[in-house]
Amino acid sequence: MTNSSSTRVQEFIGDPLSEEPIVDRGKLEAVFNDIQADMRYDHELNGCLNCGICTATCPAAHYYDFSPREIVQLLWTENLEGIHDAMQEKIWSCAQCYTCAARCPFGNSPGGLVMIMRETAIKHGMESAKSVLRPFSRVMLKLISTGNQLAPDMITADHFPDWGPNISKVDAPLDLLRKAIPMPTLNTTKTAWEVNLKTSVELFTIWEETGVLDQLETIDENLFDVIEDFMEEKREDLEDWEEEQDDDDDE
Numbered sequence: 001m002t003n004s005s006s007t008r009v010q011e012f013i014g015d016p017l018s019e020e021p022i023v024d025r026g027k028l029e030a031v032f033n034d035i036q037a038d039m040r041y042d043h044e045l046n047g048c049l050n051c052g053i054c055t056a057t058c059p060a061a062h063y064y065d066f067s068p069r070e071i072v073q074l075l076w077t078e079n080l081e082g083i084h085d086a087m088q089e090k091i092w093s094c095a096q097c098y099t100c101a102a103r104c105p106f107g108n109s110p111g112g113l114v115m116i117m118r119e120t121a122i123k124h125g126m127e128s129a130k131s132v133l134r135p136f137s138r139v140m141l142k143l144i145s146t147g148n149q150l151a152p153d154m155i156t157a158d159h160f161p162d163w164g165p166n167i168s169k170v171d172a173p174l175d176l177l178r179k180a181i182p183m184p185t186l187n188t189t190k191t192a193w194e195v196n197l198k199t200s201v202e203l204f205t206i207w208e209e210t211g212v213l214d215q216l217e218t219i220d221e222n223l224f225d226v227i228e229d230f231m232e233e234k235r236e237d238l239e240d241w242e243e244e245q246d247d248d249d250d251e
């Protein structure tokens with residue numbers, strides 16, 4: 001397994017043209033150590049020929065100032081400043097399509113490495129992570145509180161003008177149409193499907209135990225507070241329901 005005493009770590013390079021303040025070396029090392037300590041790291045990075053096949057096939061590289069080859073090179077050469085710099089913007093351009101992983105002759109997964117870097121950016125509460133994820137807070141709230149990302153009620157002609165004439169399909173009486181679906185969990189337009197109370201509480205527990213909610217707290221404390229209150233309510237509802245069931249069984 002790779003470790004931080006590896007000889008490839010580059011000494012301070014710096015950017016003489018940059019007006020950005022120099023990031024403390026200890027912080028750079030802490031960020032890189034977290035990336036390198038991820039159990040997926042050695043699996044996703046096996047070496048790099050700098051051939052650029054990954055970049056040639058990467059859709060994000062086609063549209064943005066982003067190159068998977070550059071990301072892999074920064075990690076492979078352990079360029080701590082370059083890695084930190086890429087985490088401020090570039091890593092958020094990846095579409096996570098993994099075309100790069102299918103093409104790399106070394107069996108690297110640049111997309112997988114980007115995923116590790118994103119998670120590390122969240123763990124370190126980087127501003128880039130906060131600003132990229134901020135527009136998704138409504139979706140996160142919806143997902144965590146209902147188990148669904150999008151509800152039929154959210155799809156309206158005003159919000160989706162780019163659908164053109166197809167929007168007439170959702171302008172139909174969805175309430176009525178949904179009631180005709182034989183699966184009862186789909187007889188609603190408030191969520192895509194109804195998630196059972198027990199399943200919701202189990203999902204909360206998974207998010208808690210896997211550290212997802214800790215990550216959320218790091219990047220959006222207000223949203224975390226709202227979700228925590230919501231979870232508390234659902235847990236109480238489940239307890240009440242279970243007590244009712246016990247009472248019914250006793251009768």
Ligand code: SF4
Binds near residue numbers: 047068
């Ligand atoms: S990651 Fe793979 S495909 Fe990309 S430059 Fe390195 S060796 Fe080539």
Ligand code: SF4
Binds near residue numbers: 061
């Ligand atoms: S996973 Fe990311 S880096 Fe890889 S090809 Fe897709 S967009 Fe590019």
